[in-house]
Amino acid sequence: MELLTEKEINYIAKKCGFTKVLDCVTEEFPDKVLGYLGDHLKLIIEVESNGIRSKLNLFVKCMPRYDKWKAEYLMDIKFFKKEYVMLSTLFNEFENHKGIRKWRPDLLFTKEDIFVFENVALLGYQMPHNQHTMSYEDVKATVETLARFHAQSYIYEEKKSKELGRPYRIWEDYSDYLQEPNRGLSWRDTGRNAAIDYLKVYSTHRTKPNFNRYIGEVIPALFDTAMELMKPSTEYRNVVSHRDLWTNNIFLKKESGSCHALFVDYQTVVYASPMLDLSSLIYFNTTKRDRDAWTKEFIDIYYAVLSNELDTAGIDIEQILSKSIISEAYDKSLVFALTQAALITPISSMGKQKREEIFDDPESSERINVVSRSKEFIDYAKEDSNYQTRVTEVLDEIVERYVFP
Numbered sequence: 001m002e003l004l005t006e007k008e009i010n011y012i013a014k015k016c017g018f019t020k021v022l023d024c025v026t027e028e029f030p031d032k033v034l035g036y037l038g039d040h041l042k043l044i045i046e047v048e049s050n051g052i053r054s055k056l057n058l059f060v061k062c063m064p065r066y067d068k069w070k071a072e073y074l075m076d077i078k079f080f081k082k083e084y085v086m087l088s089t090l091f092n093e094f095e096n097h098k099g100i101r102k103w104r105p106d107l108l109f110t111k112e113d114i115f116v117f118e119n120v121a122l123l124g125y126q127m128p129h130n131q132h133t134m135s136y137e138d139v140k141a142t143v144e145t146l147a148r149f150h151a152q153s154y155i156y157e158e159k160k161s162k163e164l165g166r167p168y169r170i171w172e173d174y175s176d177y178l179q180e181p182n183r184g185l186s187w188r189d190t191g192r193n194a195a196i197d198y199l200k201v202y203s204t205h206r207t208k209p210n211f212n213r214y215i216g217e218v219i220p221a222l223f224d225t226a227m228e229l230m231k232p233s234t235e236y237r238n239v240v241s242h243r244d245l246w247t248n249n250i251f252l253k254k255e256s257g258s259c260h261a262l263f264v265d266y267q268t269v270v271y272a273s274p275m276l277d278l279s280s281l282i283y284f285n286t287t288k289r290d291r292d293a294w295t296k297e298f299i300d301i302y303y304a305v306l307s308n309e310l311d312t313a314g315i316d317i318e319q320i321l322s323k324s325i326i327s328e329a330y331d332k333s334l335v336f337a338l339t340q341a342a343l344i345t346p347i348s349s350m351g352k353q354k355r356e357e358i359f360d361d362p363e364s365s366e367r368i369n370v371v372s373r374s375k376e377f378i379d380y381a382k383e384d385s386n387y388q389t390r391v392t393e394v395l396d397e398i399v400e401r402y403v404f405p
Contacts, residue, residue, distance in 0.1 A: 151309035
């Protein structure tokens with residue numbers, strides 16, 4: 001096959017416990033827009049052991065193969081490079097426990113533009129439906145995995161601090177890869193402008209005096225504040241923050257009344273307050289009514305799981321974050337959560353066919369990503385009332401909190 005050499009295929013097979021490879025093929029996933037920031041494929045390796053043939057069904061993420069602009073864009077903003085560095089170096093230092101404490105799929109092979117993972121779909125994991133918000137149990141499981149993922153940053157830093165005999169922070173060695181690239185600002189600006197244009201049409205507050213002027217002044221300032229929040233905090237202990245925990249980056253497994261989550265896609269990680277992840281996760285995947293009812297409990301669950309993970313490593317959570325600090329940090333992170341939801345929700349809430357038509361078309365990639373996508377969101381809201389309700393609810397909360405509080 002073109003993506004991997006024979007030597008690399010043999011290496012992958014050997015890592016899975018097989019020394020004899022008979023054949024190897026790749027297959028497209030049915031959902032072409034499964035991965036917005038890359039192509040996702042099935043890798044099927046036919047192997048033989050003790051005369052018995054079997055097939056390894058694995059998962060491949062690679063650079064876009066048919067969208068030249070998107071591939072060049074990802075190279076320019078170094079998203080694949082960032083994920084490669086995380087997976088091949090730092091995350092090797094993070095413990096990925098088995099069972100309920102596992103937080104990401106096992107990595108079998110990596111190079112700068114290709115990652116090969118176990119196929120967790122074969123283990124019963126599925127992505128949540130992108131057009132639906134998540135249930136209480138789904139969000140609870142995701143919050144628990146988030147706490148386990150964040151715990152690894154603190155555990156690694158405390159371990160390195162002891163080794164060095166001084167305070168150590170991940171930022172020292174990975175600052176080049178744990179910040180938002182300037183090249184990526186055009187994507188954010190385009191999404192911000194689309195949110196403003198959408199509000200002018202659909203906001204329930206659009207008839208208030210000077211509405212257009214106020215949102216045109218306040219919302220850009222909020223996005224600037226969110227950019228600052230994506231930098232290492234000077235108030236709170238920072239973590240490697242996933243920053244993109246919407247349905248396409250979460251896998252859930254439900255069995256025997258329990259639920260477990262795994263995270264994928266670490267291309268947009270930053271080093272920042274852990275509450276950026278918790279708040280944005282909640283805003284991406286819940287309704288306002290559910291957020292109002294569940295948020296306090298999810299903060300408690302996050303803190304309890306984080307405390308337990310740190311305690312297992314011999315670390316007192318009070319040395320890292322107190323309960324009162326977490327609540328304070330969560331409140332301060334809401335500007336990030338809401339502005340990030342303003343970027344993500346209008347995309348994530350679209351139907352498969354429409355997303356593919358808009359975002360997976362090589363001819364329109366550049367325009368949609370860095371020029372304008374306002375018309376697409378506004379027009380789709382006319383077609384789909386559920387879409388309009390969900391997007392308007394998120395964007396109107398920005399108006400209600402910060403424009404007309």
